[in-house]
Amino acid sequence: MFRFFENLVDPYCAYEDSDTPPRKLFPFLWEYSQPFKKLFALATLMSIIVAAVEIILIGYMGRIVDLLSGDPAQFWSVHGFELVVVGLAILLFRPLLQAIDVLLLNNAVMPNFGTLIRYRAHKHVLRQSVGWFEGDFAGRIANRIMQTPPAAGEAVFQVFDAITFSMAYFVGAAILLADSDPRLVLPMLGWVFLYGLLVRWTIQRVGPASQRASDARSQVTGRVVDAYTNIHSVKLFSHDEREMDYAKESIEYARETFQAEMRIYTVMDVVLVLLNGVLIVAVVGWAIWLWSQGTASVGIVAAATALTLRLNAMTGWIMWALTSFFRQLGVVAEGMETIAQPISLVDVPGAPDLKVEDGQIEIENLSHHYGRGAGGLNSVSLRVQPGEKVGLIGRSGAGKSTLVKLLLRFYDAEEGRVLIDGQDIGRVSQNSLRDQIGMVQQDSALLHRSVRENILYGRPDATESEMIEAAQKAEAHDFIMDLRDPGGQGGYDAKVGERGVKLSGGQRQRISLARVILKDAPILILDEATSALDSEIEAAIQETLYGMMEGKTVIAIAHRLSTIAKMDRILVLDDGQIVEEGPHDELLKNNGLYARFWERQSGGFISIEGEEDENG
Secondary structure: OHHHHHOOOOOOOOOOOOOOOOOOHHHHHHHHOHHHHHHHHHHHHHHHHHHHHHHHHHHHHHHHHHHOOOOHHHHHHHHHHHHHHHHHHHHHHHHHHHHHHHHHHHHHHHHHHHHHHHHHHHHHHHOOOHHHHHOOOHHHHHHHHHHHHHHHHHHHHHHHHHHHHHHHHHHHHHHHHHHHOHHHHHHHHHHHHHHHHHHHHHHHHHHHHHHHHHHHHHHHHHHHHHHHHOHHHHHHOOOHHHHHHHHHHHHHHHHHHHHHHHHHHHHHHHHHHHHHHHHHHHHHHHHHHHHHOOOOOHHHHHHHHHHHHHHHHHHHHHHHHHHHHHHHHHHHHHHHHHHOOOOOOOOOOOOOOOOOOOOOEEEEEEEEOOOOOOOOEEEEEEEEOOOOEEEEEEOOOOOHHHHHHHHOOOOOOOEEEEEEOOEEOOOOOHHHHHHOEEEEOOOOOOOOOEHHHHHHOOOOOOOHHHHHHHHHHOOOHHHHHOOEOOOOOEHHHOEOOHHHOOOOHHHHHHHHHHHHHHHOOOEEEEEOOOOOOOHHHHHHHHHHHHHHHOOOEEEEEOOOHHHOOOOOEEEEEEOOEEEEEEOHHHHHHHOOHHHHHHHHOOOOOOOOOOOOOOOO
């Protein structure tokens, strides 16, 4: 039974990706709700039926009171069959209806709706560009991905469990009272009007207050995660107290926003108790007055009393349900700031896959300044022949990293274009472009998974022997076999920790290198690929790197000039432009910027001015 309801909707069903999801709350929820439309309609119907049954029961209790005023000796003979039928309905039919209602909500809607939103939101965020991620906290993005689905699920739950039910209940209560005596509806309608004003007052304040509180909680999460992610820096500079002050500022703001939200609930509770008192006195008092005038039976008084007491008990729950509904909508709205942002870096419609046969790279008048008009690249043109090995050097901020990011299409160039084998990389699919490029980065962060999973990231369909061979070429196999994680896993099954923190810099870099060796892409980019290695390991891996380069087009960024001295050609970038190019020996003879770099080196490093940033 549970499995039947749980499988009514597939949260992973096929859907068409949207680069521009709705930015308004209800269109956003409506788009995500499409697979649930029939289920929502059925849940609405069941909620109305359950409310109607409750009203009918209260009305029938009034009838029993009237029946009891007759001859006790004749009671069972006259009404026994009726009471047995009603009793069986209460014992069998009512629980069945209630079971269907809660199964629809608890088992069909709640688990699947949140799962669908989380899955699609995560997929949408993964499609964002690298530049998009660089502009936000990873912790805040993850927090919104995690908190939005349960908030949306809770909002939907309240719609059917409380809002639809309560609306049907109020209508049914009015019908019941009107059927007993139309005059009984008057005090209830007056109460409904006042109750509606209270609901409106509360909702107008709870939504914004809830969103401010949610934003504040996200800020706390972002700051805390930032400290944990950079714990080495925190400890190195002894800034525990500074981080506590930084976190306390956001924690205090979160407390203040939560206090403001709770004040609204306090006012709501006090006024609600007053209104419910008015309801009880007005409806029950009016019913008693009608009875005293001989125009209402005792059963009517009993039914009116039971109904108002039930409404008294329900109103607090309904109000909390409504405020919870709008509070959760506030959380969803805050999450939408991340998960409903349009995809700015998209493939053109029908973009073909990149086909690499030779590996020639052509860069034509390429300019990119990150929208600031300065930094980055200025009208760079370059041709890298198939199989050519090109070194790339320059001061920090000269434009090296920008060139690589544009080559990988992490950004769309503001001017100019990049072609690979004559194909404009802006016109082919991004995934196919990056499938043809292998890159070893200076910051060789790893996934918080096993060594095996990290290496196979380069080519998931590789065999075990191919993976081990790649690790051996990267001089990583021996240390991998000695690894043990806290969970008792060893060797290639050992977990490397978040961003590979359980490994040394050199070990991380060798695993990253093994991953690229396994990928075996025709174009290779090396960004300080051996910077974290000691001299002995570096010497061994240099041979591996030169072996990897055979038959590939290579661009290698280096500060340690000795690592690129054997390249076919070396490019010197300065202030976003290529100022020198040629083989190592020729550049030394020209006695230009490269020659000065070479002379200044001690241990093979350029004298770096400033820090590398996104313009580099």
